[in-house]
Amino acid sequence: xxxxxxxxxxxxxxxxxxxxxxxxxxxxxxxxxxxxxxxxxxxxxxxxxxxxxxxxxxxxxxxxxxxxxxxxxxxxxxxxxxxxxxxxxxxxxxxxxxxxxxxxxxxxxxxxxxxxxxxxxxxxxxxxxxxxxxxxxx
Ligand SMILES: [Zn+2]
Numbered sequence: 001x002x003x004x005x006x007x008x009x010x011x012x013x014x015x016x017x018x019x020x021x022x023x024x025x026x027x028x029x030x031x032x033x034x035x036x037x038x039x040x041x042x043x044x045x046x047x048x049x050x051x052x053x054x055x056x057x058x059x060x061x062x063x064x065x066x067x068x069x070x071x072x073x074x075x076x077x078x079x080x081x082x083x084x085x086x087x088x089x090x091x092x093x094x095x096x097x098x099x100x101x102x103x104x105x106x107x108x109x110x111x112x113x114x115x116x117x118x119x120x121x122x123x124x125x126x127x128x129x130x131x132x133x134x135x136x137x138x
Contacts, residue, residue, distance in 0.1 A: 016054070016056040017056070018050065019050025019116075022043055022047050025043060026126060040127075044123040044127030047119055048120060048127065050076075055116040057076070059074040059090075060090075060106040062093075068109065069109075077107060
């Protein structure tokens with residue numbers, strides 16, 4: 001039940017957003033075209049991992065009696081907050097088709113989540129483009 005104090009320090013708060021810096025570097029790499037496909041792919045993977053497992057977003061797991069779901073801080077779009085049950089609930093939402101829509105609407109529930117979701121989509125596409133040439137330009 002204990003929440004580690006180290007992660008709540010002022011430095012830790014800023015450090016949580018390293019994925020945004022990685023995303024900015026990724027965009028620069030795309031614009032400059034100086035970076036090779038290997039470094040673009042590596043950056044894409046880094047940003048994707050951050051979005052899924054590290055990004056500071058809201059848990060948003062369904063909670064009885066609350067339309068907007070759990071408001072606890074979570075780490076990553078795929079993981080819930082410190083309540084273990086919520087992690088399972090979010091995984092279950094991905095697997096059950098009728099709850100998938102609720103999961104995706106949760107991805108855009110607030111500005112932070114939308115930013116992280118867009119970063120995830122962008123880095124996924126950019127990673128895909130490096131592995132499959134011509135997937136973007138048809
Ligand atoms: Zn939660």
